[in-house]
Amino acid sequence: MATILQIETATPVCSVALAINGETIALKEQAAQNIHASSLTLFIEEVMQTAGLKYKDLDAIAVSKGPGSYTGLRIGVSTAKGLCFALDKPFIAIPTLKMMANGFLLQHPNYGGLICPMIDARRMEVFTAVYTNKLQEIEAVNAKIVDEKSFILELNQHYVTFIGDGAEKCIPVLDHQNAHFSNLNFNSAANMSSLAKEAFDNQNFEDVAYFEPFYLKDFVFTTPKSKTN
The missing domain is CATH 3.30.420.200 (Nucleotidyltransferase; domain 5)
Structure with a gap:
C-alpha cells in the first residue's frame, strides 16, 4: 500500500492532496496569486488532519516538477524536499x-x-x-x-x-x-495520484539533494521603470 502526499504549485493554484494506492482521499486547494509561501504548509497540515494520518504514515512525497511559475515551483519543491529529508521518505517528481x-x-x-x-x-x-x-x-x-x-x-x-x-x-x-x-482547472494535486502511484511502484525516485524543478526557461529579473531613469 502506498500513501503519498502530493504537492502542486506550478501555477496560481496551490494544491495539496493525499492519496492511498492511487486514490485521492483528501484535497485542499485554492487559486490565488502569491499564496504558496503562506498557505502550502497550512494546506499540508489540513490534508493530513482530514485523512487522520501522521507524517510517519507517509510512504513518499510527490511534487509537480514543472514547467510553470519559477517562484511557485521553488516553494513546492523545497517544501517537498524538506519533508523527504525530515521523514526519510522517497521523493517523486511528476511532470506538470x-x-x-x-x-x-x-x-x-x-x-x-x-x-x-x-x-x-x-x-x-x-x-x-x-x-x-x-x-x-x-x-x-x-x-x-x-x-x-x-x-x-x-x-x-x-x-x-x-x-x-x-x-x-x-x-x-x-x-x-x-x-x-476547456476552462476547467486541471492544476490539482489530485490529478497526480495515479501517476505518483505508478512512479512509486516502479521506484522512480529522485535524488533529493540534487533535484531541481523543470523551469524550462531561465528566470528573468525585471527592473521597475521608475528605476531606469
Missing part, C-alpha cells in the same frame, strides 16, 4: 503538463482526441506539450509562441482539446474546427 492531461482524461475517460495542456508564460507564449488519450507524449514539453500556424498538423488530423490557464488566450488564434477548449 502530464498531470494536467491526466486530470482531463480522468474527467473524460472515453475521450478519443489529443490533449494539449498549456501554462501561461508571457504575452502569447505558453509552456505546452501534446498527449494522446493514453498519455503518450507526441510533442515534447516546450515553450511556444502561439500563432495561427501552431499545432496545424495535429489539428488537421485530430480533435485537439486545449486546457490550462494558457489555453484561454489562444482561443482567438487557434481558429480551427478541430480545436476545442
Whole structure:
C-alpha cells in the first residue's frame, strides 16, 4: 500500500492532496496569486488532519516538477524536499503538463482526441506539450509562441482539446474546427495520484539533494521603470 502526499504549485493554484494506492482521499486547494509561501504548509497540515494520518504514515512525497511559475515551483519543491529529508521518505517528481492531461482524461475517460495542456508564460507564449488519450507524449514539453500556424498538423488530423490557464488566450488564434477548449482547472494535486502511484511502484525516485524543478526557461529579473531613469 502506498500513501503519498502530493504537492502542486506550478501555477496560481496551490494544491495539496493525499492519496492511498492511487486514490485521492483528501484535497485542499485554492487559486490565488502569491499564496504558496503562506498557505502550502497550512494546506499540508489540513490534508493530513482530514485523512487522520501522521507524517510517519507517509510512504513518499510527490511534487509537480514543472514547467510553470519559477517562484511557485521553488516553494513546492523545497517544501517537498524538506519533508523527504525530515521523514526519510522517497521523493517523486511528476511532470506538470502530464498531470494536467491526466486530470482531463480522468474527467473524460472515453475521450478519443489529443490533449494539449498549456501554462501561461508571457504575452502569447505558453509552456505546452501534446498527449494522446493514453498519455503518450507526441510533442515534447516546450515553450511556444502561439500563432495561427501552431499545432496545424495535429489539428488537421485530430480533435485537439486545449486546457490550462494558457489555453484561454489562444482561443482567438487557434481558429480551427478541430480545436476545442476547456476552462476547467486541471492544476490539482489530485490529478497526480495515479501517476505518483505508478512512479512509486516502479521506484522512480529522485535524488533529493540534487533535484531541481523543470523551469524550462531561465528566470528573468525585471527592473521597475521608475528605476531606469
